[in-house]
Amino acid sequence: MGIIPFPLCFKPREDADTLGLIGHECYTIDLPSNVMSKIRPGQDLAMLTDGGKSFTCTVRFDTEVELAYFSMEAFRNMSSGT
Numbered sequence: 001m002g003i004i005p006f007p008l009c010f011k012p013r014e015d016a017d018t019l020g021l022i023g024h025e026c027y028t029i030d031l032p033s034n035v036m037s038k039i040r041p042g043q044d045l046a047m048l049t050d051g052g053k054s055f056t057c058t059v060r061f062d063t064e065v066e067l068a069y070f071s072m073e074a075f076r077n078m079s080s081g082t
Contacts, residue, residue: 007060007070008045014055025049041067
């Protein structure tokens with residue numbers, strides 16, 4: 001399985017400092033089982049760090065068109081092995 005960068009942003013009034021993140025954490029993201037068909041622009045996703053901190057981020061797709069483009073690029077990258 002390949003790694004696909006997924007654009008996320010913090011909720012308003014939250015950032016790495018307010019959440020106590022230092023940049024060395026590993027994250028678990030609670031994604032739907034069929035992410036590319038179930039994710040929606042602006043959807044909130046639960047995040048959990050390897051240190052046990054949990055918080056919510058927002059998917060940084062503003063439109064269905066952006067999401068469709070990302071889906072096509074992600075599929076192309078996974079199927080080509082890059």
